[in-house]
Amino acid sequence: MHLQNKVALVTGGGTGIGRATCLLLAKRGAIVAVNYSRSRTEAEETADIINKEGGRAIAMQADVSRDKEVQAMVELLAQQFGTVDLLVNNASITRHIPLVDLEGATEEIWDELFDVNVKGMFYCARAVAPYMNRNNEGAIVNLGSIAGQTGLGSSLPYAVSKSAVHGLTKSLARALAPNIRVNCVVPGAVATRWWAGREEQMNRLAPNLLLQRIATPEDIAQLICSALEQETMTGQMITVDGGQTL
Known part of the structure; x- marks a missing residue:
């Protein structure tokens, strides 16, 4: 699938991997909706960059954990540009809790992470x-994490939520076939604001990776766009982690 003139929705599109994906989609000719929940300034900046460079983009607010907000956003996007061809389910949150601190993983934190990281991706796909079915084609990429494969990560609920995203990808690939392809990009460590305050920890990790470098948001964006374009692939987990989990 060529991305030229396709209408793409990127959740959490104002920062990090989301922003890099929005910019690359626009460079490849897509019309981009930059979704944000709270990062309004960053989302509007991302859309402005695209528009100033001759592309087409708008910033759109919606909390992906709220089904009605998601539906309203997608309806507005389709009214404005006629349809929705591509979805990048990037919006995710975490809480930093040591894995051994079981008491720290409260009911509130479980609900918060699953509402955004798992149910939010489902709501967006459903909307x-x-x-996409009307067009007889469409592509969705979910953002997973190696935390969902290894069980390690910023917190136990986060790792489990990402494992659920991997399962959601396979189920959606079955549910939405044959018109809509659903794949999952599974990053390892990526140099984003998630490492804020822990840069030293990130830099200690790099020499232990086979490729001895931490991925950039742009590295992940390249793979996301490739997965959107690949017409004979669905239900796949594509790991991009510098060899960390080999």
Whole structure:
């Protein structure tokens, strides 16, 4: 699938991997909706960069954990640009809790992480599916994490939520076939604001990776765009982690 003139929705599109993906999609000719929940300034900046460079982009607010907000956003996007062709389910949150601190993983934190990281991706996929089915084609990429494969990560609920994203990808690939392809990009460590305050820890990790470098948001964005374009692939987990989990 060529990305030229396709309408793409990127959740959490104002920062990090989301921003890099929005910028690359626009460079490849897509019309981009930069979704944000709270990062309004960053999302509007991302859209402005695209528009100033001759692309087409808008910033759109919606909390992905709220189904009605997601539906309203997708309807507005389709009204403005006619349809929705591509979805990048990037919006995710975490809480930093040592894995051994079981008491720290409260009911509130479990609910918060699953509402955004898992149910939010489902709500977005469900909202765009009718438009993609009408076009007889569409592509969705979910953002997983090696935390969902290894069980390690910023917290136990985060790792489990990402494992659920991997399962969601496979189930959606079955549910939405044959018109809509659903794949999952599974990053390892990526140099984003998630490492804020822990840069030293990130830099200690790099020499232990086979490729001896931490991925950039742009590295992940390249793979996301490739997965959107690949017409014979669905239900796949594509790991990009510098060899960390080999």
